[in-house]
């Protein structure tokens with residue numbers, strides 16, 4: 001799906017805005033995975049993908065001009081919609097997010113697009129829909145063949161705009177979610193991270209999907225937005241009707257359809273209980289994350305959106321352990337962020353976080369992540385394809401813009417940079433050579449940068465974990481990205497619900513890899529953190545503490561829970577638990593063992609995952 005509220009090929013069904021006709025009244029419960037805690041109660045809105053069929057219809061000569069007019073009207077309508085959207089998004093989310101719609105509105109006025117359609121209608125005497133579809137195809141093929149990478153990558157925008165014009169042409173009403181005045185729960189087969197970002201306000205209060213994985217970026221974004229979400233519910237869009245009342249229980253991973261009044265009341269009181277528990281947990285905000293036997297841990301925040309900075313501070317983060325800079329690209333798409341935009345953002349993050357560190361990860365696009373929206377790439381095996389550092393080095397101009405800005409911002413606060421998806425030393429050397437080149441350029445231009453800027457890498461590819469000792473000689477720090485490390489070492493797509501049962505952070509292979517990385521970092525004297533989701537799970541945190549992890553970075557709202565764990569644990573006990581866990585043979589054996597150990601060693605018991 002594309003990155004706007006109601007893209008032409010993923011429209012709200014007509015039923016979403018017509019008087020609803022739910023066909024069933026019975027209470028039903030569906031099970032999935034809770035990926036973003038919280039409870040949302042609202043009416044279902046189903047998002048369906050739909051490619052409109054376009055037929056070639058010959059038209060009479062005397063009808064040609066009215067056909068052209070019809071096309072011009074649809075262009076105008078599309079432009080108005082886009083500008084209106086731009087304003088709405090600008091008001092609710094800022095100019096950064098709104099610029100995509102402005103760029104799209106410019107495409108609608110571009111004669112190299114519009115004149116071609118008109119010519120086709122006139123010369124071939126065909127219907128506007130057909131002419132548009134033909135020109136769209138030609139344009140997409142032309143863009144794809146450009147030498148200029150940036151132009152080549154704009155195919156997705158051409159498609160987005162042309163789809164929208166096509167929708168208007170066909171007289172299909174274009175509905176926006178904001179037209180709905182009551183709270184809604186979005187139900188979809190799948191949602192991209194950019195779709196999810198756009199759900200950042202009323203009326204959307206929660207969502208559920210058929211596809212997805214616990215550590216998919218859609219799930220991560222849902223958590224960042226505090227939006228209750230359940231994923232992996234089979235055939236969801238077939239089982240639930242538009243406008244049926246739905247409860248999304250993001251704690252338990254359930255959807256309750258047509259709940260009774262008593263059930264709604266019970267869930268409402270659960271919301272209050274959770275809020276109260278959260279308030280209590282936040283009381284530890286100013287306390288240090290230190291174990292009972294004085295072992296000091298740092299708890300940092302992962303953020304994707306600048307707006308999360310306030311959450312990081314509110315939940316007591318000691319710095320930003322991961323800023324996923326790719327979300328800056330998606331928010332600007334189809335435009336690329338300028339060097340100045342990068343710089344201003346990184347400077348403000350670094351200053352707001354100082355004296356704590358602020359780790360900016362260079363863009364990790366590709367794979368399933370925003371690739372189509374931003375770089376237009378389509379690969380058979382995207383997760384094993386051009387993503388992370390590989391993609392940065394391929395799009396070196398785009399990358400240099402970011403690196404220059406990072407180096408310029410490095411004189412503010414305590415900024416560090418980190419590269420994603422490093423798989424070997426050669427890649428690290430290449431990127432460090434590029435950084436040196438940019439440093440020289442900046443020196444020549446008399447632009448300040450920090451000569452001692454720390455450069456670290458994510459350890460998220462098994463090969464990197466296995467040679468962590470070698471990589472440690474050339475890196476200033478490591479951050480273990482378990483979301484990908486698990487995906488790649490256990491050979492399971494982190495976004496694929498069919499294999500999510502194999503997503504086992506306590507798999508012995510994983511624990512050995514993690515231990516190896518932590519030990520290698522300690523041996524080389526460099527800090528090792530973890531910014532994968534594993535670090536935010538109370539049970540896993542006990543094991544990670546025991547393996548010697550000292551910096552945990554996570555979604556801000558998880559910090560108080562993990563701090564509680566740290567403060568009620570004894571490091572000595574955790575070490576023993578980890579040692580014994582490493583002797584077990586399966587993830588299940590390890591989990592049972594850890595639960596049992598925790599139950600006996602933690603006086604208050606382990607705080608449940610759902611708080």
Ligand code: PEP
Nearest residue numbers: 460481482483484531532
């Ligand atoms: C990871 O892979 O664990 C990680 C933190 O990076 P991302 O989730 O953005 O891939």
Ligand code: MG
Nearest residue numbers: 460481483484
């Ligand atoms: Mg990763």
